[in-house]
Amino acid sequence: MTRAEEFQELRPRLFAIAYRMLGSVGEAEDAVQETWLRFDASPTSPTSTKAFLSAVVTRISIDVLRSARMRREEYVGPWFPEPLLADPYEDPQRSAELADSLSTAALLLLERLTPPERAVFVLREVFGFGFPEVAEAVGRSEAACRQLAARARRHMDTGRARFDADRQERDELADRFFHAFREGDVDGLREVLAADVHLVGDGGGKAPRWPRGVLGVENVVRVLAANVPPLVRIGVTVEPRPVNGQPGAIFRDRDGQVLTTWTLDVLDGRIQTIRSVLNPDKLRHLGPVADPWEIAREATEARRS
16 A cells, blocks of 8 residues: 555544644644645654554644644634534544544533643544553653543543433434524424523624623524524525534525534533534635625615515
8 A cells, every 4th residue: 555545544534633633624634734745755654654644643733733822812702613514534433432522512622721631632532542652642751641631531521511412312402493493483492492591603703793692591582583584584594414513504695605504512402502603714614605794784684674
């Protein structure tokens, strides 16, 4: 097998590692490409190509994370990871860990970790790497990596919400929500939303958003009910589909361009959080992107007419 063939075989795994590290599809793809360039330029062949490439993409991702910290601290409003519609990497033996680590809620928890903690957690807890491999990847001793892993687990366990595990029940609830949303069914929305439901959007200063989010079932229902009719009137459609492994949807304008994605967190048979990604820069990998300000203007006009 040639180097190129070996790399292509491992590419989904490398992307999966980088995306969980970075929360960005574009940055993950760049990290994978840089990994290939370093692999192709290496004068010697590694003993284990998988271990070598995983270590390289991890180190690159750590460097990117360190440089991104300042940008994210200066980000306008809430920062959410770029939506991912499908994980290209599958491992039946670790399907639960992979699915859990892909959710928006989990990725936001990972944001709280230092870059080394994040790297150790992703490699060890998500992908099941042994500590010798983890130590090689992050450039620390095994003992140091065990300490980083323990610290990362504590942080993750402390912040992790207990989401419903029954996928069928969760998906049925999402179907009911989006049906009620499209129909403007206020009572139907109340039935599926938690009392303290939180509606929050990531616009990055490049799209209209709720400044601090909308909290509470009555407030969220009021906002949704007020916005659905004008959006429908101007041709916005809702395409329910999984986003980051959770129930979600893609919203499109009348020309099929992507306007936003939504993800739903489900807890105790109710929708606890609705997260919307509106920043056009975070949606471009999904296809042509709509102008959110133009859509907002048209919706306002439709509401007044």
